[in-house]
Amino acid sequence: xxxxxxxxxxxxxxxxxxxxxxxxxxxxxxxxxxxxxxxxxxxxxxxxxxxxxxxxxxxxxxxxxxxxxxxxxxxxxxxxxxxxxxxxxxxxxxxxxxxxxxxxxxxxxxxxxxxxxxxxxxxxxxx
Numbered sequence: 001x002x003x004x005x006x007x008x009x010x011x012x013x014x015x016x017x018x019x020x021x022x023x024x025x026x027x028x029x030x031x032x033x034x035x036x037x038x039x040x041x042x043x044x045x046x047x048x049x050x051x052x053x054x055x056x057x058x059x060x061x062x063x064x065x066x067x068x069x070x071x072x073x074x075x076x077x078x079x080x081x082x083x084x085x086x087x088x089x090x091x092x093x094x095x096x097x098x099x100x101x102x103x104x105x106x107x108x109x110x111x112x113x114x115x116x117x118x119x120x121x122x123x124x125x126x127x
Contacts, residue, residue, distance in 0.1 A: 046072050046097070052104040059109050061093055071095055074125040075102065083123035090127040094118075 046068060048056065056063060063071075071088055078086040079099050088095040093109040096118070108116070118124075 046075060046102055046104060048104045049106075052095075052106050055107045059093070059107070059112065061107060061109060067092060070127050071097075071104070074127045075099060078123050078125050081123065085121045086123040086125055087118050087121050088125045088127060096121065 048063075055061075067090075070090065074088045074090075075086065075097050078088075078097075083099050086097050086099055088097055091110070093107055094113055095104050095107045097104050
């Protein structure tokens with residue numbers, strides 16, 4: 001499901017169609033609007049840029065809830081260490097993530113990684 005500003009959020013796709021209503025309260029005890037809840041949900045979970053979403057599809061990389069959870073954990077560990085742009089490397093491939101924005105900017109399979117040079121990253125996490 002396409003999210004805010006054209007950014008794909010697999011977490012939203014998992015909650016969409018579940019029949020669960022999104023509701024909540026803001027910090028002041030009043031009911032939060034749908035937009036506020038949606039923004040909070042988007043901020044909490046990892047998002048995929050249009051480019052990364054296209055690469056996932058082209059390269060046949062399936063992002064299930066287990067992989068998404070591992071990616072989010074790896075990004076959180078990188079965030080704790082002060083990383084800004086990280087390469088998360090796992091058996092499914094490499095995910096280049098902009099940590100401050102919580103957005104996967106591109107991805108590639110293990111096969112695509114041969115003879116590749118990663119630029120504009122400051123950290124790598126093996127998962």
